[in-house]
Amino acid sequence: xxxxxxxxxxxxxxxxxxxxxxxxxxxxxxxxxxxxxxxxxxxxxxxxxxxxxxxxxxxxxxxxxxxxxxxxxxxxxxxxxxxxxxxxxxxxxxxxxxxxxxxxxxxxxxxxxxxxxxxxxxxxxxxxxxxxxxxxxxxxxxxxxxxxxxxxxxxxxxxxxxxxxxxxxxxxxxxxxxxxxxxxxxxxxxxxxxxxxxxxxxxxxxxxxxxxxxxxxxxxxxxxxxx
Numbered sequence: 671x672x673x674x675x676x677x678x679x680x681x682x683x684x685x686x687x688x689x690x691x692x693x694x695x696x697x698x699x700x701x702x703x704x705x706x707x708x709x710x711x712x713x714x715x716x717x718x719x720x721x722x723x724x725x726x727x728x729x730x731x732x733x734x735x736x737x738x739x740x741x742x743x744x745x746x747x748x749x750x751x752x753x754x755x756x757x758x759x760x761x762x763x764x765x766x767x768x769x770x771x772x773x774x775x776x777x778x779x780x781x782x783x784x785x786x787x788x789x790x791x792x793x794x795x796x797x798x799x800x801x802x803x804x805x806x807x808x809x810x811x812x813x814x815x816x817x818x819x820x821x822x823x824x825x826x827x828x829x830x831x832x833x834x835x836x837x838x839x840x841x842x843x844x845x846x847x848x849x850x851x852x853x854x855x856x857x858x859x860x861x862x863x864x865x866x867x868x869x870x871x872x873x874x875x876x877x878x879x880x881x882x883x884x885x886x887x888x889x890x891x892x893x894x895x896x897x
Contacts (some may be wrong), residue, residue, distance in 0.1 A: 673730050675836075676700050676704055678705065678814060679814075681704055681815075681816060682814070685697065685818065685822055693705075694761045695720075695722065696712075698712075698796060699722045699723070701722070702726075703705050704840055705796060705808050705811060706798075706808050707724075707797060708779070708796075708797055709721070709722045709729075709748035710793075711727060711793060712792065712793070712794050712819055712823070713741070713784075713793050714784055714791055714792030714819075718730050718734075719792075719823060725775070725798065727796070728774055729771065729795065730768045731882045731884070734768055734850075734873070735876045735877050736770070738764045738765075738848070739771075739793075741779075741781045741793045741795045744781075746789060747788075748790070750783075750812060751779075751805075752779075752871065753779040753780070754778050754804075755777065755802075756775065756776060756777055756779065756801070770875050776797045776799065777798055777800050778798040779796070780795070780796045781794070782794040783811055784816045784817075784823070786820050791820070792819075792823070794812065796812070798819075812813070850869075850872065854868045854872055854887075856890055856891065857871060857890065866894070872890070
């Protein structure tokens with residue numbers, strides 16, 4: 671499968687040169703097209719690292735806010751999760767995720783685990799605006815991308831972000847949710863509650879306000895929201 675004449679294997683050969691945020695975004699766009707998707711996003715260790723477009727990023731954020739969706743809780747050994755038709759998804763699985771995905775114009779979602787050894791440590795999530803299943807080639811090439819991403823991300827994980835979003839050393843990946851961790855800690859300390867409860871409160875505020883998790887966290891850190 672290819673998009674604009676670029677194959678998945680050619681994209682993997684180019685991965686090491688995708689150092690800047692602009693280069694990574696371009697790479698992710700090409701990767702999505704090569705896999706026959708409209709967009710992709712990569713999350714590792716709870717951090718959103720790469721995404722091809724705002725819909726991909728928002729789809730990841732929706733799952734983080736709601737705590738539900740096809741990209742969450744991958745047990746070891748599980749294969750690709752395919753939701754070829756979001757409109758026909760049984761609501762009991764992810765009752766809040768489904769309408770949010772529909773509002774984003776997402777008709778199909780596919781998730782490959784990004785594995786470190788045998789342990790799923792992240793996800794490669796792709797979406798389409800039209801329903802339909804993956805082909806065998808698309809499914810296999812998605813695994814190839816996910817496995818290569820695991821090694822690439824680990825080699826470029828920021829050594830020290832100083833608690834801020836953005837890249838660490840040269841060529842490192844960008845962290846898009848560092849402020850979420852900071853805001854969770856602020857809420858935990860100010861309200862004297864466990865971190866897990868603080869994150870639930872942050873998610874609830876994001877959901878009720880219709881803002882992203884990162885935007886809500888920024889408001890907490892800027893003291894625009896009560897902590």
